[in-house]
Amino acid sequence: MTNVQTKKELSDEYQNVKYILTSGMRTRLLLSIYEESKNLEQLRNELKKPSATILHGLKELENINLIQKVQKHYELTSNGYLLTTNMIKLIENWYSINKSEKFWNNHDLSDIPESLLNNIYLLKDAEYETSTTSDLSNAFNKYIDLISESKELHIILPIYSENHFKHMINLLNENRLQSLELIVNNKILTSIKENPDLEENLIKHEKVRVKCIKHDLKLFLTYSKNFMSLTLFLKDGHYDDSQILIGKDENALRWALNLIQFFPIE
Template sequence: MTNLETRNELNKEYKHVKYILTSEMRTKLLLTLYENSKNLEKLRNELKKPSATILHGLKELENINLVKKVQKYYELTSNGYLLTTNLIKLIENWNSINKSKMFWNNHDLSDIPEEMLKNIYLLKDATYVNSTTSDLSNAFNKYIELISDASKLRIILPIYSENHFEHIIGLLNENTLKSLELIISEEILHSIKNNATFNKSLLKNKKVTVRSIKKNIKIFLTYSDDFMSLTLFFKDGHYDDSQILIARDENALKWAFNLYSNI
């Protein structure tokens, strides 16, 4: 399919999506019926709308094969269930982005795989932390607090930072950190090799596994068994150490694992 054909197909499908989203009743009916089928009385009680309004919305959804009536109960068709699943993802993605809009608006997202961007909703419970003029190291200090109690870390490290390396080496030497996996660029690997201390403490440490990649990736991801953190680069190419996303929930850890695995 050519780009033009793809755009035409998307425009065609957008009309259907717009038809759903421009009606509060149609949208609410799909969301209400997502978990299980309901009769008119149940729908009226949940939606707090008159029967005539609900029946009109149901008829509209029946006409486009998203809802069907089985005896006295209304339920989603297979098409309706698939559409509503993605509708929920759209709402959750919007919510996740809106909660941390300063973070997402200010940064280069080009190195985050498209599939991961589609699943930003998994970060909906993440906390946005930024440095202030009165505390320029706030984000960095939060990061150090996070990693200080971890026994295992996996890190996509896109910068050569002596400050970060020294803290990590300290945790390795104290035996607090028992396992470290690093994904770094070949350029950063070369710089580490040229530093005798970092070469010995990181590259020759049996607790450290290093994988180098050719690309200078613009994602700083860290995750362990109970937290994940993400920092990014400004759109002008400079690394931003003043803003960080932190999360501890299962969904965020799943997102971090998938991102790490896809680099």
């Protein structure tokens, strides 16, 4: 398939998607019968629309093979189920992006794999925290509070930060942190080893595992059983510790784990 053919087919499909999304009734009908089939009376009571309006929308969806009528009940066809599933995903992605608009809009997203950007809806319940002029350390302090409550941490660390290292070492020495996995590039690992205190209390610590990656990643991800957090780099290349995204639900944790597992270890 050539690039021109791909663009043409995408353009054709866009018209089909537009046909659905530009009609509130067609969209609502698909969402209404997504999980279970319904008859006309149930649809009328739920959508608060007259029968004629609902029947017109149902007929339009039948004509393009997205729904079918089975013994007075309307249900999705296989095509309708697939389309509605992805429509819900699109809506949730849109919601997730808008909810944390400043976070996503201000930062470099180039090191987040496309597959995970496509699943940004998994972070729809994550909370965006930012520092303020009256509290410049708010985001960092939120992060320290989170790691202080964790027994196990997996961290993609793209920066050399003695401030972060100090807190990690304290948690290890106080036996509050039982396991720490650090994923860093060669440059950061070399810098850590050049600091005798860090090499002794971090690299050589029995509870610490250090893994090396080839990439100079522009994302700081922390994952544990209780939370995930993400901080990013600004588009000018500087690390931004003033904004953080924090998720504690199962979907956010799954997204973070997939991100950690995406990058190959040397």
